[in-house]
Amino acid sequence: MPTPRAGGAARGRRVSGSFRCSLAAQERGDQTIGTATHVRAFLLVEHPGPWGQSALRDTALPGNLLAALRRRSSSAKVRILLTRRHQQRGQEGVRVWAACTDPVRPWLETTVLEDHHEVLDLDLEALGRGDTPGLAAHTEPVFGVCTHGRHDACCAERGRPVARALTKAYPDHTWEVSHLGGDRWAGNMLVLPHGLGYGWTDPESAVAVAEAHLAGRMTPDRLRGRAGYPMSVQFAEFAVREELGEWGLDALRPARPWEQVEGRWRAWFETPGGLTWEVEVVRTTDDLAAYLTCSARAENPVPRFQVAAMRPLP
Secondary structure, eight states, rough: OOOOOOOOOOOOOOOOOOOOOOHHHHTTTOOTTTTSSSOOOEEEEEOOOOOOOOOOTTSSSSSSHHHHHHHHHHTTEEEEEEEEOOSSOOSSSSEEEEOOOOOSSSSSEEESSSSSSGGGGGGGHHHHHHHOOOOOOOOOEEEEEOOOOTTTTHHHHHHHHHHHHHHHHHTTTTEEEESSOOOOOOOOOEETTTTTTEHHHHHHHHHHHHHHHTBBOOOSTTTEETTOOOHHHHHHHHHHHHHOOOTTTOEEEEEEEEEEEETEEEEEEEEESSEEEEEEEEEEEEEEOOOOSSSSSSSSSEEEEEEEEEEEEE
């Protein structure tokens, strides 16, 4: 299990314009596993850009539309991402994607709307519950690459070469997306509908991740976790997979609901052979703090997870 090194800049010093959070995180050896943002439902909305610092506040869309989307997505617990092709095509309308990252039954749907105001007609409440909003089923994955440079410089500098390589290899699957969370993991990649987050990807490794996914396998080296799980449970799933050497997309299923008791998380996973593994995870922080984004104004502790106990049940 990877163990991060303590690190960070001196306290009280603001980051300079040349500071890059992704490079600093790699030099510290930050722990990658268990860092994917916990999101059970995504709505991807095509908007060629430019994207503002906050996609749903500062982007060049009608203000009343953005405010309504913020309210509805927050109420429905749906994460909205703006998307665009790395190389624009001549398609008319607005492509949208609805994704449910349920660990057992993930699914993806899509359609093309006439304009952005029609996004408000979509049933976000159903999507937030894990039910279909009534779009067309889509069986191929979407490879989303964060290139949101207005949000963090690393996302553009590291994300755009990844988006370029993936577009060349898989043009129909690849989209640039707005801020995913975790700037220090740029280039960040999200694979839907499984909700798999990958970090520190470069053009070569991103194409390898896509190839493995299309073949039904996860890629452990750059995996951040599965968005359908809380971060501690993402770490627990990885621990079991690493123990078994099992990286098939559907090789593990949650055997029962996870629990959080007195700062510890406990999760149970069932293997294809019917064996159940129990894992207990604790969250700690490094002794030294660090700037975790390129625009950070203060240092924060660097979190990490550890397996406190893991065993197969009789």
